[in-house]
Amino acid sequence: MRTALVLLFLLALAALPGALLPQRSLNPPRTADYIAAHGWWGTLLDRLQFFDVYASVWFSAIYLMLFISLVGCLVPRTVEYAKALRAKPVLTPRNLARMPHHGSGDTAAGPDEVIAAAQTRLKGWRTVVREEEGGARTLSAEKGYVRELGNLVFHFAMLGLIVALAIGKMFNYEGQVIVLADGSEFCNSGTAGYDTFRPGLRVDGTDLDPFCVRVNDFTVDYFPNGQADQFTAGMDYQAGADLETGTWRPYQLQVNSPLRVVGDRVYLLGHGYAPIFTVTFPNGEKRTQSIQWRTVDNLTLLSQGATKFDPPGITDSEQRRKGQIAVTGLFAPTAQYDGTLLTSSYPELKDPAVAVDVMRGDLGIDSGRGQSIFEIDQSLVDQGRLTRVARENLTIGQSLRLDDGTTVSFDGVKRWVYLQVSHDPAQVWVLAFAVTMFLGLGLSLLVKRRRLWVRATPGEGGRTVVSVGGLARTDQAGYGEEFSRVATGLLDPRKGA
DSSP states (O other), X not given: OHHHHHHHHHHHHHHHHHHHSOOTTTOHHHXXXXXXXXXXXXXXXHHTTTTSGGGSHHHHHHHHHHHHHHHHHHHHHHHHHHHHHHSOOOOOOSOGGGSSEEEEEEESSOHHHHHHHHHHHTTTSEEEEEEOGGGOEEEEEEEOHHHHHHHHHHHHHHHHHHHHHHHHHHHXXXXXXXXXXXXXXXXXXXXXXXXXXXXXXXXXXXXXXXXXXXXXXXXXXXXXXXXXXXXXXXXXXXXXHHHHHTOOEEEEEETTBOEEETTEXXXXXXXXXXXXXXXXXXXXXXXXXXXXXXXXXXXTTEEEEEEEEOOTTOOOHXXXXXXXXXXXXXXXXXXXXXXXXXXXXXXXXXXXXXXXXXXXXXXXXXXXXXXXXXXXXXXXXXXXXXXXXXXXXXXXXXXEEOTTSOEEEEXXXXXXXXXXXXXOTTHHHHHHHHHHHHHHXXXXXXXXXXXXXXEEEEOGGGOEEEEEEEEESXXXXXXXXXXXXXXXXXXXXXXXX
């Protein structure tokens, strides 16, 4: 047990870097920035796996040693408890007056009557009656065996919790995706459909639980101060046989009310806006896009982003890269101006407007390198490969014209929802073991292990000398009152029997 306690302390200590340092599994860019900013110290921490704490060798070693220690602790204790259940209560001590709780008296009842009355009063206790020299009879009684059972249940549940957490770490996965609330669909068919995806140690993303969701609309109820009261995403879903028949089932997805389907849970994490822009090129061709913009103010939903367009009809890659267009800037659902600076005063779509910078040139979208959908590559601007050709504030229906005859119009706004899909096959077991741990802990704390002995010895004049002794197996208040109550009745079997 001492070893297990030391390992529990070490496990808590080992988890501290996971809370204090950025973790690669949660935020790779921030982790990389932290390492770069701290030079050799960051590199050393990375080599020691401080940025992958829960997958590190040393954390796993402590975890495994704790598991082995608990097994080594519980097996002998379980064997001893099984023996104790079969054993009879211990012999009555020779001198009961030396017990922490004791009492004595005499009665006209005979020894057999005294012991019989004691057995009646101690109903529910484990008792054994023995005879001693001189005609004396004794009763040994014990109660509170459930205390040790509760202790064992607590530790076995802890062992089960460790196993369940390990299984969950191996086979769980969690992914986030943004879906436009205009009838757009998302299917859990592979990792490519997610914006971010965190697999378990034994998950490669090729065997996900298949299901699809379709987000039809999204509504928000606001308080007068702009704080959101309730989010609701009206959606349909299909799984199992519904995927083959094309059957969609409706569901109203709300915060803290996830959709549970085929062992996965779909949560509603957030929402935002996606401005609709149409670019009309000089040859008359049009391109319309609605890409989610990132929220920069959670209270007013002021957002920023970049909607990128590739010019049509140009086969030469060099010429195409020179004519790519990005509409960047800010979007305000309820426009408010500080001079010409656009901001938002309310999160609902009361007076939507955008402040856009139109960039033209090489966006780097065909360079083979990944880039954020929310912004342009600033290095391309610094190199002069991407230049700003227009800046203007627009409301819905307004447009601006570029120097080459290209027009950019702000046509409207769509809503998007931020969904999270979580899969953990051990989640129910984790809950069951956690509840069992609390039940076992409750038994071990509330139940008192105690012993009581009664000796009835024939005395002078046909009287019987009755001695009662008690011992609490644990230092817990309350046994003194219980002993006094029981002893008072035992010293005179006719009282309260």
